[in-house]
Amino acid sequence: MGDNLISVNNVSVNFDYQENFISKKQKIHAVNNINIKIKKGSFFGLVGESGSGKTTLGRAILGANKISSGNVIFHDDERDYDLTDMNKQDLKEYRKKAQLIFQDPYAALSPRMTVRDIIAEPLEVMKITNSREETDERVRDIAAKCRLNIEHLRRFPHAFSGGQRQRISIARALVSNPKFIVADESVAALDVSIQADILNLLKQLQSELNLTYLFISHDLSVVAHVCDVVAVMYLGHIVEMGPSRELFKNPKHSYTKALLSSIPSIDPEKRSEAIELKGEIPSALNPPPGCVFRTRCPNPGVDCKGGEINMGLTEVEPGHWVDQCCVI
Amino acid sequence: MSHLLEVKNLDVKFDTDEGRITAVENISLSVDQGEVLGIVGESGSGKSVTAKSIMKLNPGNTSYNEDAEIILDNENVLQFTSKQDLKKIRGGKVSMIFQEPMASFAPAIKIGAQMVEQLLIHKNINKDEAKSISINMLKRVGIADAEKRFNQYAFELSGGMRQRAMIAMALSTMPKLLLADEPTTALDVTIQAQVINLIKDIIKEYQMGVIFITHDLGVIAQVADHVAVMYLGSVVEKGPVNEILKNPKHPYTKGLLQALPDINNLDAPLSPIPGNIPSPLDRPTGCVFRTRCPHHNPEGKDGKIEMKLIEVETGHWVDQCGIKCGQNG
Ligand SMILES: Nc1ncnc2c1ncn2[C@@H]1O[C@H](COP(=O)(O)OP(=O)(O)OP(=O)(O)O)[C@@H](O)[C@H]1O
Ligand SMILES: Nc1ncnc2c1ncn2[C@@H]1O[C@H](COP(=O)(O)OP(=O)(O)OP(=O)(O)O)[C@@H](O)[C@H]1O
Ligand code: SF4
Ligand code: SF4
Ligand SMILES: [Mg+2]
Ligand SMILES: [Mg+2]
Numbered sequence: 001m002g003d004n005l006i007s008v009n010n011v012s013v014n015f016d017y018q019e020n021f022i023s024k025k026q027k028i029h030a031v032n033n034i035n036i037k038i039k040k041g042s043f044f045g046l047v048g049e050s051g052s053g054k055t056t057l058g059r060a061i062l063g064a065n066k067i068s069s070g071n072v073i074f075h076d077d078e079r080d081y082d083l084t085d086m087n088k089q090d091l092k093e094y095r096k097k098a099q100l101i102f103q104d105p106y107a108a109l110s111p112r113m114t115v116r117d118i119i120a121e122p123l124e125v126m127k128i129t130n131s132r133e134e135t136d137e138r139v140r141d142i143a144a145k146c147r148l149n150i151e152h153l154r155r156f157p158h159a160f161s162g163g164q165r166q167r168i169s170i171a172r173a174l175v176s177n178p179k180f181i182v183a184d185e186s187v188a189a190l191d192v193s194i195q196a197d198i199l200n201l202l203k204q205l206q207s208e209l210n211l212t213y214l215f216i217s218h219d220l221s222v223v224a225h226v227c228d229v230v231a232v233m234y235l236g237h238i239v240e241m242g243p244s245r246e247l248f249k250n251p252k253h254s255y256t257k258a259l260l261s262s263i264p265s266i267d268p269e270k271r272s273e274a275i276e277l278k279g280e281i282p283s284a285l286n287p288p289p290g291c292v293f294r295t296r297c298p299n300p301g302v303d304c305k306g307g308e309i310n311m312g313l314t315e316v317e318p319g320h321w322v323d324q325c326c327v328i
Numbered sequence: 329m330s331h332l333l334e335v336k337n338l339d340v341k342f343d344t345d346e347g348r349i350t351a352v353e354n355i356s357l358s359v360d361q362g363e364v365l366g367i368v369g370e371s372g373s374g375k376s377v378t379a380k381s382i383m384k385l386n387p388g389n390t391s392y393n394e395d396a397e398i399i400l401d402n403e404n405v406l407q408f409t410s411k412q413d414l415k416k417i418r419g420g421k422v423s424m425i426f427q428e429p430m431a432s433f434a435p436a437i438k439i440g441a442q443m444v445e446q447l448l449i450h451k452n453i454n455k456d457e458a459k460s461i462s463i464n465m466l467k468r469v470g471i472a473d474a475e476k477r478f479n480q481y482a483f484e485l486s487g488g489m490r491q492r493a494m495i496a497m498a499l500s501t502m503p504k505l506l507l508a509d510e511p512t513t514a515l516d517v518t519i520q521a522q523v524i525n526l527i528k529d530i531i532k533e534y535q536m537g538v539i540f541i542t543h544d545l546g547v548i549a550q551v552a553d554h555v556a557v558m559y560l561g562s563v564v565e566k567g568p569v570n571e572i573l574k575n576p577k578h579p580y581t582k583g584l585l586q587a588l589p590d591i592n593n594l595d596a597p598l599s600p601i602p603g604n605i606p607s608p609l610d611r612p613t614g615c616v617f618r619t620r621c622p623h624h625n626p627e628g629k630d631g632k633i634e635m636k637l638i639e640v641e642t643g644h645w646v647d648q649c650g651i652k653c654g655q656n657g
Contacts, residue, residue: 049517050516193583199589221590222589266546277521
């Protein structure tokens with residue numbers, strides 16, 4: 001356990017859903033029986049299409065979503081925190097240590113606050129610093145690490161470009177000196193020429209500040225470039241997980257294969273190699289029984305169709321896990 | 329042979345509270361029947377404004393330059409003012425697919441009713457014929473239960489399905505020119521792959537000309553025959569897709585390709601283009617890319633070199649300063 005920072009054990013998150021007040025209450029199975037271990041200092045990627053449960057899982061790990069069953073353990077240096085069993089004091093401590101970087105650098109920053117105040121806010125809310133001088137020093141320090149100029153601190157966020165705003169969001173997330181960062185689609189809203197800069201910054205800060213990331217993205221090329229371990233989600237389940245290079249070179253699950261083949265190649269001579277999937281992702285209100293991917297699987301086995309096979313990961317190579325049904 | 333569409337020396341300016349913005353400057357493009365012209369560029373580069381000019385959809389604060397021409401089927405659409413003429417470029421000879429399909433369907437009207445209404449405006453047919461054309465088109469774009477979907481509202485469909493319905497609506501009038509503005513950007517990759525294949529099949533089948541707008545070079549590589557690369561309102565490079573992606577000449581095009589994470593080359597470092605895209609209010613004079621260009625040609629840096637495309641290989645045009653500076657840099 002010593003080298004893991006986060007253990008996610010059999011975690012499920014359900015939401016109640018009722019179409020209108022007379023209709024029957026239903027359950028949205030947003031995240032189902034997830035098991036992951038995030039190593040200290042790793043860049044752990046979570047990929048999958050819209051609605052697959054990435055944000056819900058990320059929020060559950062941050063303690064921002066109720067966990068319906070299972071638990072999440074944060075292994076701090078001195079002690080473990082069990083997120084499903086925390087008192088107020090623990091929760092306060094945890095909030096300092098685990099932070100979120102938002103997706104949208106435009107929406108996330110209050111237009112009426114200066115950059116300095118935006119970055120300082122977590123310190124003040126969590127009462128981390130004791131004086132204005134101390135706060136200012138921490139703000140200046142982290143702003144410099146995020147390559148913001150001192151004179152930027154006096155300005156308002158509207159004066160900044162997308163890339164600069166994202167650096168402000170990152171500085172705000174890092175000012176409380178966290179150990180664990182959830183970056184949810186943190187580069188999705190950025191232009192390509194800027195995106196690479198933010199990814200490089202995240203990498204650099206990781207080694208400078210000993211950070212561990214959960215990096216959520218629907219962009220596989222980005223994930224392949226920055227993450228060391230990747231989990232692929234589909235309809236609330238992890239269908240495959242492993243070291244990034246191994247997984248992208250040697251995908252085993254039909255969904256991972258289809259997803260990889262769908263990335264449009266920048267080589268005009270390599271056209272139309274996508275494994276075309278039929279239809280769309282089923283609703284999380286009534287996921288298909290058995291293998292959740294079987295309604296779209298391009299080559300289902302005989303056993304898969306009836307839905308008798310249960311989901312569950314099997315280790316096929318050291319650290320490379322695949323949903324068992326495909327392995328058979 | 330004359331082109332289906334030819335845009336010549338187009339400037340588009342907007343009057344705003346903060347001053348006059350040059351959104352598009354001196355661009356020239358052409359599209360032939362059965363051909364896909366890809367326009368690629370980052371946000372604010374003028375892709376949508378260019379497309380909207382072709383349908384004269386830009387708002388009241390827009391001004392075009394006197395000597396600009398947008399020739400469609402031998403007529404200059406910039407001169408169009410009558411309802412009758414405008415109809416031709418808004419759903420008649422030209423149709424547009426938008427990034428956000430909700431924007432093009434009225435929320436309170438059923439999909440079928442909207443398709444029929446559009447057909448009745450543009451074609452000399454009756455309601456029954458319009459209905460059968462619409463349903464056939466919904467089937468053609470791969471919508472199962474087309475009769476049922478015909479009677480549904482846009483919000484009742486999933487994202488991918490809505491995008492298909494919008495394509496069906498745009499195509500049902502059989503336009504000669506299709507403007508597709510980021511038609512797959514909001515979609516998941518597996519659905520994007522479906523929609524791209526659909527658009528390609530349909531172009532082949534109906535031999536229409538297409539302008540396909542995207543910021544994704546991968547999508548461009550998959551769909552376009554020719555590409556125009558835009559930056560801050562200017563076309564900095566254009567030519568056959570293979571040339572542009574495999575033999576790029578302009579520092580911006582090269583920079584974009586290097587900034588792109590390539591899944592087939594994980595060892596390549598991610599190289600951002602330094603600096604930020606300037607605000608359109610501070611649009612650089614001379615070479616628009618000079619504030620971020622890695623080359624150090626003093627003339628280019630000072631804005632003394634005018635922008636002007638020159639042909640470096642057959643059909644491959646590059647901004648002259650790109651070449652001048654590239655050689656000196
Ligand atoms: N607060 C909520 N109440 C009800 N349902 C929810 C809630 N949050 C998420 N869901 C549902 O849970 C499922 C997973 O959603 P989630 O936002 O985690 O997906 P995601 O993978 O992050 O998708 P995206 O790529 O679009 O951000 C979806 O079906 C979603 O509609
Ligand atoms: N009606 C308007 N009034 C003022 N400025 C406008 C107007 N429409 C567009 N602009 C400006 O013109 C420039 C070009 O905009 P355009 O929408 O064409 O960019 P784009 O390349 O389509 O970008 P994106 O990828 O973000 O869609 C931008 O700076 C934009 O802010
Ligand atoms: S279990 Fe069967 S249906 Fe599911 S992904 Fe594997 S082969 Fe396809
Ligand atoms: S003209 Fe000069 S500044 Fe502009 S792109 Fe070419 S080299 Fe760069
Ligand atoms: Mg999400
Ligand atoms: Mg646009």
